[in-house]
Amino acid sequence: MNLVRNSTNLGIPPDIKEAANAVRLRREEDNWGQGDEGYASDVRTDVDTGQSRIVSPRSPGRASSRGNRAAGVSVIPQPPVNHPIYGKGGIMHGVVCYRSPRKGLTYKLNPAYKHEKVNAAFIGEGHLTPGDWWPFQLVALFHGVHGRSQGGIFGSASMGVYSIVISGRNNKYHEIEKDDGEVLYYSTDNMGVATTSVGTQALNKSIDTRQPVRALRGQGQTGGGWAPECGIRYDELYRVIGKKLVPTRNGEEWFRHTLRREAGQRDLREIVGSSPTLQQRNDYLRIRDAYPGVA
Structure with missing residues (x-):
């Protein structure tokens, strides 16, 4: 094409x-x-233990059942339902993990809870509360906050942007992106209409529709002091109010879109000071401990 x-x-x-x-x-x-992003493969019952496990033909996770070792099938154990981090009510609920020799601990959406996954393709705040927090973008995907496990823009060329993630996501744009709290400067490609990305077209559409955009700030964001110290946080609604071509030091030009925070919302400084909570920060430190059965 x-x-x-x-x-x-x-x-x-x-x-x-x-x-x-x-x-x-x-x-x-x-x-x-690809359908839903980030899912591990099927759920089957371990023939030795009778427990539900996630079976992935291409997963590097170690096989743990004699009945499933054939044909190179690997089995990723399910987290216990009552696990404080990965179980129901934990900050990693909806996610499974395994250890990869090359990547270390690797995370996937849990197909056993596919029925709980929330669709993020909606305009506005929906079911969210200012300051809501998740440890990873993959978990935010599961909870219907942002519709991509990776990538900063979720939207369509016809509807506009549903949500946007502000983080240290792409050094290519670091010269001209800026976070002033109430105003965001977010950059995308500068190609012509026929070749521009869906993300850029969605931002352009949002200028026309004037529909609000959910803004998420992620750990690793550079400058401003507005980012959470860990994880990803919902910072309420912004509106895309314009764009301009901005030159960089190497002679390229990139579109920089301006987003302004909607009036009448919770004070952003209060959100920054209260989210993530101490409990969430402590739980975040326990994520890499995984859960029983992860090699």
């Missing part, structure tokens, strides 16, 4: 290029057919 829509010397008619670009944008909005 990229070859068709970007061709200059193949004699491809403009209407075919337009059709190829439309298909690409739709597939990108649908996450290229």
Whole structure:
């Protein structure tokens, strides 16, 4: 599709290029057919213990049942329901983990709780409360806060942006991105209309619709002092009010979108001072201990 829509010397008619670009944008909005992001594979019952376990043909997790060792199938153990971190009510509920020789502790959404996953494709605050906090973006995905386990923009070219994550996500933009608390400067690509990303088109659409955007600040955000010391936090609604092309030191130009926080919301300094809580910070330190059965 990229070859068709970007061709200059193949004699491809403009209407075919337009059709190829439309298909690409739709597939990108649908996450290229991957469905829900970040899920581990199927849930099966361990033939030795009778316990539910997550089976992944390509997972590096160690197989723990003789009946499932065949054909290279690996088994990721389910966290105990009453586990203080990974169980019901814990900060990592909805997530399983395994240890990889190359990546260390690796996290996936738990297919056993797929029925609990909340759809994040909605405009406005919805079920959220200012200062809500999650340890990882993957957990925020499970709770219907942001619709991507990675990536800072969740939205569509037709509806606009649903949510945005502000973090130290991309050094490419660090020169021109800025967080002033009440005003955000968020950068994206500077390509033409035919090749621009869905994220950029969603931001542009939000300028037109003037619909509010959920703003999440993540650990690792540079400057401003507004980021949580760990995890990712919901900081209420912002509105995309404009954009401009901004040059960088290496001669490139990037679109910088301006987002202004909506009036009448909770004082942002109060949110920063109260979230995450001491209990959440302490639980965050226990995440890497995993749970029984993780190799």
